[in-house]
Amino acid sequence: MLKKAVKLWSEPVWIAKVGQVYQGTTDSMKRQAINWFDTAFYKWGLLIAIMGFLLGRAVILTELTPFVLPLLAAVYLLKRDKAAIAAFSLLGGAIFSYHGQVGFVITAIIAYILLQKAVARFVSDQTSALPYLVFSASLLSRLGLVFIGTGTISGYALMMAAVESGLSFILTMIFLQSVPLLTAKRIQRPLKNEEIICLIILLASVMTGTVGWAWNDMTVEHVMARYLLLIFGLVGGAAIGSTVGVVTGLILSLASLANLYQMSLLAFSGLLGGLLKEGKKVGVAVGLLVGTLLIGMYGEGGPGIAATLLETFAAILLFFLTPNRLIHKISRYIPGTVEYANEQQQYLKKIRDVTAGRVEQFSTLFQTLSKSFQMPPPTDDQERGEKEVDYFLSNVTEKTCQTCFKKEKCWVQNFSKTYETMNKIMTETEKNGEVKDQILQMEWNKHCIRPEKVVQAIVTEHSHYQVNQMLRKQVSESRKLVADQLLGVSQVMGDFAKEIQKEKEAHYQQEEELLEMLRGAGIEVGHIDIYSLRAGQAEIELSVPFDGGQGIGEKVIAPMLSSLLNETIVLQKEEAGFYSNGHSHMTFASARQFVVETGVANVAKGGAWISGDSYSTLELGSGQFALAISDGMGNGERAHLESTETLKLLQKVLESGIEEMVAIKSVNSVLSLRTTDEIFSTLDLAMIDLQTAKAKFLKIGSIPTFIKRRDKVLQIDASNLPMGMFQDFDVDVVSEQLKAGDVIIMVSDGIFDSPSHVENKDQWMKRMIGELEGADPQEMADMILERVIRSDSGYQIEDDMTVIVAEVKRNTPKWASIPLYRPSPPLKKRA
Structure with a gap:
C-alpha cells in the first residue's frame, strides 16, 4: 500500500493537481488580502x-x-461620512506633533464647521464658496488666538495669519482635485x-508630516x-520626474530650512532618473544615485554624504520592493507613457467595438426586415391551380347558381359533371x-337552364381575375424589391462594421526602418505611420x-516608397500646413493596376443649350470606375431634368457601396413611383474594376x-425596358474582361439613329469606330460626333x-522609382 501511495503521488497528474490547489489557494489569499485592503483603506477610511x-x-x-x-473641507464636501x-x-x-498648534487646530475646525453650517443656508454652490470659508476660518482662528494670548495683534502676527490663510485658500483648491484621486478605489479616466x-x-x-522622524541619521x-x-x-x-523633485523639495524646504538643498538634489535626480527610464528600475535608481552624489557633496559636504547615501539606498530598496503591477497601474493614468497609450488604445477599441456592434445590430435588423418582406416559398403548382379554380368557380356560382331552383340537382346530385364542365368553359x-x-x-x-348567363359570368370573372393576378404580381414584385433594397443596406452596414473594427496594424520596426531610409536620403520626416503593407x-x-509646392511627395517620396515596397505607391492626398509647426500631412497608397481616361462630346437637338442627355464619369471609393449615360x-x-435626376440618384446609391444591380432597381423604383406622367429615361452604365479591368455593362433601354x-470592334447588347416604366424588371448584365489599350465607346440613341440613310447601323458604327486611329479619348x-453630324444630309x-x-x-x-543611395532590402510585409 505504501508503494502504491508513493507511486500515485509521484505521478505528474497528482503533481499538477497539487500545483492547481496551491495556485488556487494563493490566488484566494491574494483576493482576500486585496478585499481586506480595499475595505480598510476605502470603506473604513483608514x-x-x-x-x-x-x-x-x-x-x-x-x-x-x-x-x-x-483636508477637512475637501473630505467634508466630497466624502461627508468620513469627515x-x-x-x-x-x-x-496635532496632539502628537512638535509644533504645539493643538489649540489652533481645535479652534479652526470648530470655526470652519460653524461657518459651513451658516453659509450652507444661503449659498447653493458650496464648491465655489469652500476656499473662502477656509480662508475666513483660518484667519479668524489665528487672529483670535493671538488676541486672546497677547491682548493685541501685531503687524507680524497679521502678516503671518494672512500668509497661512492664503496658503490654506490655495491648498483647498488643490486638495479638491487631488483628494479624490487618492480616496477613489478606481480612477475611471487618465489624469490631466x-x-x-x-x-x-x-x-x-x-x-511633511514625517518631519522629525529619523533612524540612524536617516530622516523619513x-x-x-x-x-x-x-x-x-x-x-x-x-x-514628470523633475517636476516632482522641484515641488517636493520646495515643500520640504518650507517645512525645514535644513532641507533647502533637497530641492536641488531632488530636481536634478528626477531629471537624471527620468532620462534613464529606458533602463527600467535600475536606470532610474542610477539617476538618483548619481544626483545624490553630485548634489550631496556640494550641499552636505564630506561628513554628511554618508547619511544622504543611506537615505538614497533606503529609497532604492523600497523602490525595488514595489510590485511592478502597482507601477504599471499608476502609468495608465500618466499622459505620455506606453501604458497610458495602451489604455487609450483599449478605450478607443472599446468605443470602436461598441459602435461596430450597434452597426451590426442595424445590419441584422435590416436583414431580418428583408426576410420578412420576402414571399413565402410557392406551393405546388397543381395545388395552387386547383385552389384558384375553386375560388374562380365559387365567385361565378355565387352570382348565378345561388338563386337557381336547380342548384341542389346540379351541385349535389351531379357535382362532378357540373364542376368539370364549368372548368372546361373557364x-x-x-x-x-x-365558347x-x-x-x-x-x-x-342541356345541363344548365341559364347557360348564357353562366358563360357571361365566367367571361366577366376572367377580367376581374386577370386584374387580381396583375395586382398580386405587382405586390410580389414590390415586396421583392423592398427585400433586395433592405438586404443591400444590410450588406453595406455589415461591411461598414467590419471597417470600423479594423485596427491599425503594428509596424513599429518597419516605421523605424522607413524613417531611417528616408532621412538617410536627405528627406526630413517628422513622423511616419504605416497602417497597412499588404x-x-x-x-x-x-509629415x-x-x-512650397515643389511636389516633393509626388516626385521623390512616392518613387522611393515604390522602390522600398516593390510596388507602385502614389501620393493620394496632401494637406499643406496641416500641423502647428508648418509641416504638411501626406497620405500614400498603392496605385490602381489600371486607370481610365475619358473624353465626352455632346450636343443638344437643333444646337439648343439644354440637352435631354446626361452623362457621368466618376471613380468610386470601392476601386471601380463608372461610366453612365441617361x-x-x-x-x-x-x-x-429626368435624365439628370436618374444619374444623381444612381451616383448617390453607388457611392454608398450598394451593389449596382440593387442600385439600378432602387432608382427605377423611385422613378416609377415618383410621378404618374409617362416620362421615362434610359440608362447605359459601365462599371470597370480598376484592379482587374473586368467590366460590367448594364443597359436599360439603351x-x-x-x-x-x-483591329477588332466588339458590340455589347442587352434588351431591357427604360427606367420608370415598370416598378420591377430584370436587368441583363453583360461582363467583359478588358485589356490594357481597350477603348469603350458609349453613345446615346441620337448618335446611333442619326444617319437615316444607313440600314445596318451596327455595322456602320463598327466601321466608323474601327477607322479611328492614334487619338486620345477626347x-x-x-x-465620332463630327462624323455622325456630317453623315446626315x-x-x-x-x-x-x-x-x-x-x-x-x-x-x-508619373515619376520613376528612385533607388536609395545605399542598397537595402525591401521592407517586410505582412500576409
Missing part, C-alpha cells in the same frame, strides 16, 4: 485617517499649519497635467521624497374570350516640412456599347447626341 494624522503634524516656516482646514474621521485624525496628529501636479503637492504635504521625509521621485521618474520620464373562355367548342356549348345547354493595399501617412424621353428641359480592341469623342441635329470614350490603360507612375 487612508483618510493616515493622511489626516500626517497633515495634522505638518508645519511650515516653524509655526504655520495651513494643511488642516483644506469625522478626518477631523479626529487631524486633531490626533494639473491633476498630476495637485497630486504631487498633496503627497509632498503628507510627507527624505527617504519618502526620493521614493516618490523614483516612482514618478520611472512612470513619467524626465518632465379554360375555353380564357383562350378565346368565348367556340360547339359540342361543349351543346352539352352545357500588397495592393499599402497605406502610409507621414514633412512644407516644400437619355430622358423627348428633348428639352423636362427630358434634361443602345449597344462598342469596345475597340486593336479627340475620338469629338471625331444637311448637317441637321435631329436629336440630342452624347458620346463617351474611355480608354483603359496600365497605371504607370
